[in-house]
Amino acid sequence: DLAADGAALMAFRSAVGQGVLSWNTSASPCSWKGVTCKGGRVTSLRLPGSSLIGQIPAGTLANLSDLRTLSLRSNALDGLLPSDLARSSQLRNLYLQGNRFSGDIPAFLPELRALTRLSLADNNFSGEIPQSLNNLTHLTTLYLQNNRLTGGIMDLNIPNLRQFNVSYNRLNGSVPAKLQRMPANSFLGTQLCGRPLSPCPSEAPPSPAPDSSSSSNLSGGAIAGIAIGAVAAFLILAVVLFLTCRRKREPGSRRISEVPAAKPTDGIGSHPSPAVAPATAGTMKQLMFIGSAPRVYDLEDLLRASAEVLGKGTFGTAYKVGLEAGLVLVVKRLKDVNLQENEFREKIAAISAIDHPNVVPLRAYYYSREEKLLVYDYIRGGSLHSLLHGSRSSSRAALTLESRISIALSAASAIAFMHSTSPNFSHGNIKSSNILVSSSSESLVSDAAVAHLAGGASYASTAPAGYCAPEVTDVRRVSQKADVYSFGVVLLELLTARSPAQGNLDDGGVDLPRWVKALSREEHVGELFDPELLKNETVGNEITKLLKLGIVCTADHPDQRPAMIEVVAKIAEIRRLTVSHTKD
Numbered sequence: 001d002l003a004a005d006g007a008a009l010m011a012f013r014s015a016v017g018q019g020v021l022s023w024n025t026s027a028s029p030c031s032w033k034g035v036t037c038k039g040g041r042v043t044s045l046r047l048p049g050s051s052l053i054g055q056i057p058a059g060t061l062a063n064l065s066d067l068r069t070l071s072l073r074s075n076a077l078d079g080l081l082p083s084d085l086a087r088s089s090q091l092r093n094l095y096l097q098g099n100r101f102s103g104d105i106p107a108f109l110p111e112l113r114a115l116t117r118l119s120l121a122d123n124n125f126s127g128e129i130p131q132s133l134n135n136l137t138h139l140t141t142l143y144l145q146n147n148r149l150t151g152g153i154m155d156l157n158i159p160n161l162r163q164f165n166v167s168y169n170r171l172n173g174s175v176p177a178k179l180q181r182m183p184a185n186s187f188l189g190t191q192l193c194g195r196p197l198s199p200c201p202s203e204a205p206p207s208p209a210p211d212s213s214s215s216s217n218l219s220g221g222a223i224a225g226i227a228i229g230a231v232a233a234f235l236i237l238a239v240v241l242f243l244t245c246r247r248k249r250e251p252g253s254r255r256i257s258e259v260p261a262a263k264p265t266d267g268i269g270s271h272p273s274p275a276v277a278p279a280t281a282g283t284m285k286q287l288m289f290i291g292s293a294p295r296v297y298d299l300e301d302l303l304r305a306s307a308e309v310l311g312k313g314t315f316g317t318a319y320k321v322g323l324e325a326g327l328v329l330v331v332k333r334l335k336d337v338n339l340q341e342n343e344f345r346e347k348i349a350a351i352s353a354i355d356h357p358n359v360v361p362l363r364a365y366y367y368s369r370e371e372k373l374l375v376y377d378y379i380r381g382g383s384l385h386s387l388l389h390g391s392r393s394s395s396r397a398a399l400t401l402e403s404r405i406s407i408a409l410s411a412a413s414a415i416a417f418m419h420s421t422s423p424n425f426s427h428g429n430i431k432s433s434n435i436l437v438s439s440s441s442e443s444l445v446s447d448a449a450v451a452h453l454a455g456g457a458s459y460a461s462t463a464p465a466g467y468c469a470p471e472v473t474d475v476r477r478v479s480q481k482a483d484v485y486s487f488g489v490v491l492l493e494l495l496t497a498r499s500p501a502q503g504n505l506d507d508g509g510v511d512l513p514r515w516v517k518a519l520s521r522e523e524h525v526g527e528l529f530d531p532e533l534l535k536n537e538t539v540g541n542e543i544t545k546l547l548k549l550g551i552v553c554t555a556d557h558p559d560q561r562p563a564m565i566e567v568v569a570k571i572a573e574i575r576r577l578t579v580s581h582t583k584d
């Protein structure tokens, strides 16, 4: 009954969630965070990314016999999975990815006959994949990637399996017949062979079939057929991506504080038919990962996962993508890229070199003739643009002078760092929507050098006018001093909470530097500043210094603008003043 369920949860909490799960024990367990009930029993426990740590002792979960969903993904749980989970015979969804569980894949798992989705990915499971998993006849998803599994994949034959991944394990041998319809990306980083991977060395050469389409000497017609099929498959996948994103795009559907993708319906509903997936994966290029970025997903995962349109920018569309593995990423789909692959790669190499805590890290990219994608970490908190101009005036009010200065300092340090990597490196698109605010005193700069990858020709016509230095008529003229200008506009925006004109001045925006310069010459300085800011501040020394800095950064002539490193020093000095001022 519910009391027993409550006791089980309490035992669970004292073992692995001490101090992190604030459950009100005098209220019903059904009201506890992460717990859902139905018919007076606990039916789901979802605690993704909840800082759970340690081993779940045997007996703790024993009583949760009505459990249908257990999601403990992205925690620091370790040791063996307690076998009393076997008593949760109703369990349908078991998400344990992103922990440190070890030992064999538990022998009791195949007894959970109702299981439809099972993810043990990103753990330290070892041993072989038990053939008894075939008992799980309802399974549609089986994720085992990034573990230490060894041996071969015996005749795994689960009729409804649609999502399958065993990448990055120490597996060898040949891919069993029933899994050959899976995409190659399901088997990355293993020593498996045979379809959809390359043929096994010991495999007999293909027997000459009458139509010769399976032999290595493909006829011209067969090659053309395959090429047409591949293009068609790609188009179908692109349509699926488009439809998925469109379906998710509801006004106000931003769920910044939430990690999606654990919902059983997410992603899976948009899974392309198995008939499409393998053909496509075999012909598409791979996602290229940068540096030590975790390789826990592939192109297929990105395309299949639930996606939400974050916005259409100058150089393409940004999607927020939630993966089963608990990762939330931003995929930027570039438009108008005219660079050849080697030039594109060179620019990516320069972007990858920017390893700075205030730069949104680029994790992966994809380049093919039809599609160019950039994959970034998703930064929670919202952009400076949405904080300043969004519908919630409370977020603007929460931006104190100190936090505005700290946000500016983080961004300036990031840009100065970029400039230090090479005199030719410029960001090219600094504006408040590319400054992501991760806390009250920290920001990260996104989209570094994307302007140089994309939109060469269209830059001049679509460039974000309000931030663009007057000398920039073409993306090739974007220099470090042009970045300084754009950053200066951001500084003025931070102080005034006025949105610089986008594109066309007739849209109601103002030419912010001109407007500020005009008002600061007259005796109207007080009218310049964001009224929310002036609720707690007087127009003192610090604000005035920051305004002056914004004005010199937006000087018409590039030579009159300071270097970014000088801007950093100046803001740091202003911050010191503010802090000592506050102390007084």
Ligand SMILES: Nc1ncnc2c1ncn2[C@@H]1O[C@H](COP(=O)(O)OP(=O)(O)OP(=O)(O)O)[C@@H](O)[C@H]1O
Binding pocket: 310, 311, 312, 313, 314, 315, 316, 317, 318, 330, 332, 360, 376, 377, 378, 379, 380, 382, 383, 429, 433, 434, 436, 446, 447, 464
């Ligand atoms: N890594 C990220 N994490 C969280 N939000 C992001 C991330 N990257 C972009 N965004 C947000 O997604 C939205 C769209 O971004 P995108 O960069 O495509 O457009 P933009 O900044 O409006 O224009 P541009 O293409 O000129 O940079 C913006 O609101 C931006 O703040």
